Amino acid sequence: MSGHDRGSPYAPHTPAETEAMLDALDVDSEADLFDIPDAVAFDGDFGIEARDERSIRREVRRRLDRNDDLVEFLGRDHYDHYVPSLVDHLADRQEFLTSYTQYQPEIAQGFLQALFEYQSMLVELTGLGVANCSVYDAATALGEAATLAARVRDADGQRVLVPEHMRAEKRSVLENYTAGVDLSVETYPMADGAVDTEALAEAVDEETLLVYAESPTVRGVIEEHLGDIGALAEDHDALFCLGSDPVALAMLERPADVGADVVVGDAATLGLGTAYGMGIGLFVTREEYLRQVPGRLVGAGEDDSGRRAYTLTLQTREQHIRRERATSNICTNQAWVALRTAMHAAMLGPDGLVELAEDSIRRARDAADRLDDISGVRAPVHDRHQFREFVAHTDQPAGAVVDDLAAAGYAVHRVGEHLIQVCVTETNADELDGLVAAVEEVAQ
Amino acid sequence: MNYSQARWSEDDRYEPLLSEKGNREVAVDEDGLLPDDLTRDTVELPALEEPELARHYTRLSQMNYGVESGPFPLGSCTMKYNPKFTEDLAALPSAAVHPDRDEGTVQGLLGVMHGLQDYLARIGGMDAVTLQPPAGAAGEFAGVLVAKAYHEHNGDQRSEIVIPDSAHGTNFASAAMAGFDVVELPSAEDGRVDLDALESAVSEETAALMLTNPNTLGLFERDIEAIAEIVHDAGGLLYYDGANLNALLGQARPGDMGFDIMHYNVHKTFATPHGGGGPGAGPVGVVSELAPFLPAPRVRKTEGETVERFDPEHTIGKVHGFEGNWLVLLKTYAYIARLGDDGLADASAKAVLNANYLAEQIDYEVPFGPFHHEFVASAGEQDAADVAKRMLDYGVHPPTTKWPEIVDEALMTEPTEVETTRSLDQLAEAFNAVAGEDDETLESAPSETAARRIDQVAAARSPRLSWQALDEE
Ligand SMILES: Cc1ncc(COP(=O)(O)O)c(C=O)c1O
Numbered sequence: 001m002s003g004h005d006r007g008s009p010y011a012p013h014t015p016a017e018t019e020a021m022l023d024a025l026d027v028d029s030e031a032d033l034f035d036i037p038d039a040v041a042f043d044g045d046f047g048i049e050a051r052d053e054r055s056i057r058r059e060v061r062r063r064l065d066r067n068d069d070l071v072e073f074l075g076r077d078h079y080d081h082y083v084p085s086l087v088d089h090l091a092d093r094q095e096f097l098t099s100y101t102q103y104q105p106e107i108a109q110g111f112l113q114a115l116f117e118y119q120s121m122l123v124e125l126t127g128l129g130v131a132n133c134s135v136y137d138a139a140t141a142l143g144e145a146a147t148l149a150a151r152v153r154d155a156d157g158q159r160v161l162v163p164e165h166m167r168a169e170k171r172s173v174l175e176n177y178t179a180g181v182d183l184s185v186e187t188y189p190m191a192d193g194a195v196d197t198e199a200l201a202e203a204v205d206e207e208t209l210l211v212y213a214e215s216p217t218v219r220g221v222i223e224e225h226l227g228d229i230g231a232l233a234e235d236h237d238a239l240f241c242l243g244s245d246p247v248a249l250a251m252l253e254r255p256a257d258v259g260a261d262v263v264v265g266d267a268a269t270l271g272l273g274t275a276y277g278m279g280i281g282l283f284v285t286r287e288e289y290l291r292q293v294p295g296r297l298v299g300a301g302e303d304d305s306g307r308r309a310y311t312l313t314l315q316t317r318e319q320h321i322r323r324e325r326a327t328s329n330i331c332t333n334q335a336w337v338a339l340r341t342a343m344h345a346a347m348l349g350p351d352g353l354v355e356l357a358e359d360s361i362r363r364a365r366d367a368a369d370r371l372d373d374i375s376g377v378r379a380p381v382h383d384r385h386q387f388r389e390f391v392a393h394t395d396q397p398a399g400a401v402v403d404d405l406a407a408a409g410y411a412v413h414r415v416g417e418h419l420i421q422v423c424v425t426e427t428n429a430d431e432l433d434g435l436v437a438a439v440e441e442v443a444q
Numbered sequence: 445m446n447y448s449q450a451r452w453s454e455d456d457r458y459e460p461l462l463s464e465k466g467n468r469e470v471a472v473d474e475d476g477l478l479p480d481d482l483t484r485d486t487v488e489l490p491a492l493e494e495p496e497l498a499r500h501y502t503r504l505s506q507m508n509y510g511v512e513s514g515p516f517p518l519g520s521c522t523m524k525y526n527p528k529f530t531e532d533l534a535a536l537p538s539a540a541v542h543p544d545r546d547e548g549t550v551q552g553l554l555g556v557m558h559g560l561q562d563y564l565a566r567i568g569g570m571d572a573v574t575l576q577p578p579a580g581a582a583g584e585f586a587g588v589l590v591a592k593a594y595h596e597h598n599g600d601q602r603s604e605i606v607i608p609d610s611a612h613g614t615n616f617a618s619a620a621m622a623g624f625d626v627v628e629l630p631s632a633e634d635g636r637v638d639l640d641a642l643e644s645a646v647s648e649e650t651a652a653l654m655l656t657n658p659n660t661l662g663l664f665e666r667d668i669e670a671i672a673e674i675v676h677d678a679g680g681l682l683y684y685d686g687a688n689l690n691a692l693l694g695q696a697r698p699g700d701m702g703f704d705i706m707h708y709n710v711h712k713t714f715a716t717p718h719g720g721g722g723p724g725a726g727p728v729g730v731v732s733e734l735a736p737f738l739p740a741p742r743v744r745k746t747e748g749e750t751v752e753r754f755d756p757e758h759t760i761g762k763v764h765g766f767e768g769n770w771l772v773l774l775k776t777y778a779y780i781a782r783l784g785d786d787g788l789a790d791a792s793a794k795a796v797l798n799a800n801y802l803a804e805q806i807d808y809e810v811p812f813g814p815f816h817h818e819f820v821a822s823a824g825e826q827d828a829a830d831v832a833k834r835m836l837d838y839g840v841h842p843p844t845t846k847w848p849e850i851v852d853e854a855l856m857t858e859p860t861e862v863e864t865t866r867s868l869d870q871l872a873e874a875f876n877a878v879a880g881e882d883d884e885t886l887e888s889a890p891s892e893t894a895a896r897r898i899d900q901v902a903a904a905r906s907p908r909l910s911w912q913a914l915d916e917e
Contacts, residue, residue, distance in 0.1 A: 006786045006787075006790065007786055007787055007789075007790030007791075007793075007794075008783050008787040008788070008790045008791040008794065008861060009527075009782065009783075009787065010524065010525050010527060010715070010783075010791070010861065010862055011790055011791055011794035011795075011861035011862065012862065012864050013794055013797075013864065013865070017864065017865045018794075018797065020865065021797055021798075021801045021865055022797070024801060024804060025797075025800050025801060025804055030793035030794070030796060030797050031793075033796045033797060033800050033814070033816070034664070034695055034796065034816065035663070035664045035666065035814045035816070036664055036692075036695055036696050037666055037668070037669070039669060040668055040669065040696055040700050040701045040702075041695065041696055042569070042694065042695060042696050042697050042700060045694075045785045046563070046566040046567055046694070046784075046785050046788070047566065047785070048563060048566065048567075048780060048781070048783075048784045048785050048788070049784050049785070050781075050782065050783055050784025050785070050786055050787050051781050051782065051784065052782075053529040053782065056529070056533075056778050056781045056782055057529060057532065057533065059781075060533050060536070060556065060774070060777070060778060061533075061536060061538070063552040063555050063556055064536055064538035064539055064552040064553060064556070065538055065552060066551045066552035066555065067538055067541055067545075067549065067550045067551065067552040067553055068548075068549040068550070069538075070545070070549055072541070072542050072545070074542040074544050074545070076544060077765065078542060078543055078544070078766065080540075080542070084494075086494055086497060086498060086501075088535070090497075090498065090501040090502065090505070091501075091719070092531065093501075093502070093505040094510045094511070094512040094513070095505040095506065095508040095509065095510045095512075095513065096504075096505050096508060096510070096719050096720060097510065097526070097531075097717045097719040098510035098511040098512055098523075098525075098526050098717050098719065099508055099509060099510040099511075099719055099720050100516075100518065100521055100523060100718055100719075100720070100721060101521075101720070101721040102720070102721070103518070103844070103845075104509075104832060104833070104836060104841065104842060105895065105898050105900070106833065106836060106890050106893040106894070106895045106896065106897065106898060107449060107508070107509040107836050107841065107890070107893045107894070108507075108508050108509060108720075109458055109504075109507040109508065109893075109894045109895050110459075110503070110504035110505050110506065110507035110508035110894070111504070111508045111719075111720040113458070113459065113461070113504055113507075114501070114504055114720075115720065116461070116909075116910070116911075117461060117462050117463075117490075117911070119909055119910050120461075120463065120910040120911040120912060121489060123909075123910040123912050124487065124488060124489060124912065125487070129909075129910075129912075129913075130909055130910075131909070131910070133721070134721075134722070136578040136579065136582060136723075136764060136769075137578065137764055137765045137766070138765055139762070139764065139765030140578075140582075140763075140764065140765070147621070167765065169762050169765050169766065170762075170765050172761035172762035173761075173762045173763060173764065173765055175761060176585075176589060176760065176761055176762065176763060177621070179589070179592075179622060179623055180620060180621045180622050180623035180624075181623070182623070222478070222482060224482060250472070250487050251472050251473060251478075251483055251484065252478075252482065252483060252484065253481075253482060253483065253484055254484045257484070273540060274540040274541060274542050275539075275540060275770055275771050276539075276540075276541055276542070276543050276553065276766065276767065276770035276771075277543035277764075277765065277766020277767055277768070277770065278578075278723070278766070278768070278769045278770050278771055278772070279765075279766075280723075290907065296721060297907075297909055298909065299903045299904070299907050299908055299909050300903065300908040300909075300913075300914060301898055301899055301900065301902055301903025301908075302898070302899055302902065302903075303895045303896040303897060303898045303899070304888070304896035304897045304898075304899075305895075305896045306456060307453060307456050307457055307458060307895065307896075308456060308457040308458070308914075309458065309895040309896075309898045310898075311898045311900050311903050313900065313903050313904045313907055313909070314904050314907060315904075316904075318613070319581070319612075319613035319614050319616065319617035320612075320613040320614075320847070321613070322613075322617075323613045323616035323617060323626075324616040324617055324619065324620035324626045325620070326613065326616075326617040326620075328617065328621070329581040329582075329584065329585055329614050329617035329618040329620075329621050330579070330581055330582075331579065331580065331581045331612075331613070331614050332579040332580060332581065332709075332711060332718055332721060332722040332723070332724040333579070333721050333722040333723075334578075334721075334722045334723045335718075335719065335720035335721030335722050335723075336717070336718070336719030336720050336721070336722065336723060337722075337723060338720075339719065339720060343497070343501060345489065346462055346489075346490050346492065346497050346500075347494065347497060349468070349489060349490065349491040349492065350467075350468050350469070350470040350487045350488060350489040350490075350491055351468075351470050351491065353487065353489065354470055354472050354473075354487055357472075358473060358475065358477055361477045361478065362477065365477075385478055385482065402546075406546065406549060411542065411545060411546075411549065413544055
């Protein structure tokens with residue numbers, strides 16, 4: 001290290017250099033460069049002790065080791081798929097990891113191309129024409145979809161209809177995002193885990209701006225009547241927003257074919273794995289709404305040598321130009337996660353991705369069958385096709401079952417008095433025998 | 445500095461797209477796991493093997509410029525060196541836990557979150573902190589919603605947010621998203637808040653003033669006490685945009701200046717990498733009176749020294765579907781612990797020293813001062829955007845251009861503390877070389893980057909946003 005032992009290890013100045021720079025500025029000390037009135041200057045300290053790398057690594061490792069080592073069978077909008085090593089190694093190259101928004105596209109072609117490829121993959125998966133290069137997460141993507149609906153829909157209308165089964169947290173974000181445009185978020189009922197299309201038909205009216213549905217749902221149910229939902233929305237001149245994820249989209253009906261106007265969800269289902277809820281909002285919509293899309297878009301153009309090159313485009317939608325009339329306030333987004341998603345999808349290829357989707361059906365089905373064989377357990381509770389996860393009924397109170405399973409080393413969700421939810425992917429499938437045995441123990 | 449970025453090209457394009465290297469269309473669900481009408485027929489995506497992909501992404505990375513490539517004085521973005529060891533922490537398997545885990549089983553993670561809430565509160569002089577917002581703008585949105593909820597709780601309907609004309613676009617957009625009308629405050633001659641203008645802008649409709657300090661010109665709002673008094677007397681709150689906190693660490697705290705709400709741009713001030721545009725994190729700190737309105741959940745210590753989640757009494761609810769960008773927050777914690785009091789103060793001292801030293805070395809005029817961690821030079825007769833393009837040829841990332849608009853042909857420059865005297869001198873040489881060049885040279889730049897000058901106007905006129913769109917041509 002350089003000749004200083006105090007101060008920031010990432011400020012490389014030697015004392016001699018600092019002196020020389022101060023001399024060049026004709027001041028005695030750095031303090032002379034600050035123009036802060038005494039009354040508001042800070043002369044205390046934070047009481048934060050500087051530590052070396054090794055001791056911080058030890059502390060954080062020790063702390064995180066206090067997390068119980070449970071095998072997670074958890075999903076409900078945050079999934080753990082195996083991320084190939086290539087993703088870490090290549091996404092961590094500093095040219096990607098430490099760069100930023102491509103304000104100078106000529107020197108940032110690599111990232112722009114990767115984002116263009118990400119957008120293209122989502123266009124293929126959804127059948128819709130325009131994917132942006134990320135918003136924060138699935139919940140904020142849904143919020144953005146609702147405000148987009150408020151901008152593009154001609155008729156007056158305040159109602160955003162959302163399904164009975166969805167994460168309360170996601171709904172709360174939606175309510176906050178729509179606060180500025182005064183929308184009212186209302187629930188429509190589900191029947192046996194899927195959209196009750198008759199009830200939805202009752203609920204939709206001319207005041208409806210947006211109908212939201214998920215497939216798979218938060219309970220892993222594959223919706224069977226997406227086309228009907230899309231038609232209902234269209235009949236009332238409302239937008240249809242579909243929540244999904246890139247794995248499910250590789251197999252289920254194409255959103256474009258069921259009348260979806262916007263697709264939202266967590267794209268980090270590929271690329272990130274379990275990260276305590278960190279993800280990336282995928283946002284895809286029809287070309288006709290292009291000028292109302294939130295966030296950054298990468299487009300292809302040409303450079304002075306006549307070659308195809310990439311650049312951020314249609315920036316007049318964005319906050320740095322349009323300010324309070326921007327389509328969204330988003331600036332910093334989740335671009336690096338989008339890079340990882342694209343890398344992971346590319347590593348799987350079409351065969352691998354489709355296989356992963358098919359396995360997500362097999363695994364949920366097989367695990368449900370096995371739990372269903374246990375007396376005191378009924379699975380899945382919904383008579384539906386399931387994707388990755390499913391809800392099971394337990395004769396014992398679900399709270400006790402979940403606690404007992406945790407004591408045995410397994411984490412599952414509690415979703416009702418007697419309902420648990422179990423999610424199986426390739427990362428925990430090997431532990432399924434253990435989970436089944438534990439459920440046998442605790443659920444009788 | 446001589447520089448030439450790697451350039452992989454083939455005919456009339458650079459590195460071919462993944463799709464051009466080999467797409468394959470495959471049939472879906474041939475085993476009939478689902479009824480036909482519930483599945484799509486085919487999927488067509490790139491089908492390449494790992495060695496090809498490794499080469500693809502390596503080449504793309506070579507056509508991209510990061511903080512380790514060279515100086516990155518992109519004003520307002522605080523492009524610091526991102527320490528390596530924090531990446532190792534984020535990669536720990538024990539950091540990879542699901543957000544729905546019972547709090548009793550994730551005490552380690554919650555302990556880190558609690559520790560970070562505490563660090564940030566101390567650094568900002570705030571009483572309570574939420575870590576949930578996933579970026580600075582999301583922090584603004586959360587903070588403005590907190591202000592709204594607070595006023596409404598007091599039976600006070602306030603419809604306006606006051607924002608100086610020099611503020612970042614997100615301030616305006618966040619206020620509007622929360623349903624407020626924006627009142628734009630013209631800057632005074634000296635580039636700071638005009639107290640008279642502020643007096644006439646505030647009223648019983650004022651919910652808050654959003655202020656960046658030092659502002660986007662790098663100037664400290666010396667009248668901050670008077671500003672706070674004017675806003676508070678009108679019943680409004682004072683919001684601190686923390687994008688420029690790297691100027692003030694250990695020197696001044698927003699809480700001591702009278703700010704009621706602030707966000708921290710941890711991907712700027714605390715050096716977490718925000719590859720290609722993000723992720724970041726935008727924690728929000730507030731004074732105790734506003735703590736009950738913060739997003740849910742927060743974490744706190746119990747008497748038994750365990751950490752629990754809790755919902756603040758009058759919470760605004762959620763601004764992220766889970767609890768924010770956890771991996772970014774973990775890196776933030778480690779960075780702050782690495783620097784400690786002295787390191788944080790030194791970071792700001794050196795950031796301010798570097799900005800002043802660099803400004804002294806360059807030929808462009810800097811109309812406003814004294815500035816702190818960044819300065820806004822004027823390209824004068826030259827076009828700032830052209831200056832930026834030409835600077836690329838000297839192996840440096842250029843400043844932010846044409847903003848703030850108070851400065852003609854603005855070159856907003858923030859070298860950060862990580863540059864040495866030597867690299868600052870090289871950066872100054874790049875500025876000065878460009879300052880002496882004619883328009884023709886500038887307009888034909890860059891030539892040393894992977895791509896030559898890109899026609900962004902044409903790209904926007906006929907948007908092609910996917911390889912499918914290219915194929916349609
Ligand atoms: C002054 C200022 N305020 C707010 C923001 C918004 O922060 P973020 O990009 O993290 O959303 C930025 C930066 O991008 C900024 O420079």
